[in-house]
Amino acid sequence: MEVRVMARPSKYTSGRRERLPRNWKRLRLVVLHRDNHTCAECGGVASHVDHIVPNDDHSLSNLRALCASCHNRKTGREGGQAKARNQRKNGRFDAGPHPAYLRADEG
Template sequence: MIDLSQIPRFTGHALERDGHTCRIQGPRCQGRATEVDHIQPGDNHDPNNLQAVCTPCHATKTGKENAARLNASRPRRRREPEPHPGILRPDEMQSRRSQGVAGDPL
């Protein structure tokens, strides 16, 4: 377990180690890193799990991670597909024909 008081030291180390250059290099990247991001989301503050990033890249990555986390936690509620009310099943068609109902339902 890492002492949380050491986080600023790790943050500065990650920025220096990465030369203050954004490691994500996304489409809105500013190039100069001013923030530190967890490579693997969570509370692992190990220096090997930290990377230097610019603000736009950090915001984009965090937003995607949060959206994925929310979508994963939502229950999937899907209804079973219902047959169209105007379409007869094959057994219903046979029944109608045997009863002498005129016309093809399709």
């Protein structure tokens, strides 16, 4: 008997990979070729394909080539923004000053 273990997505990932269309590999190659393997941000050599507007729109007009460094920077920025939105939505966002910045008479 064969037992298969299904990988669960990490709670720290976007889950985008599971939502990619079946033809993603082909779309990725089309975009890289269209953009001449040139990063849209820095002009370096691109190996990643990025969704310009972060959603599930996989149309060619919403995809662009990025280098790994620019893609990681953009993804990190979007992840931080999404985390802050979720914290505010769930009432866990405290915009108050950090305790280290409080004066002795305020603490």
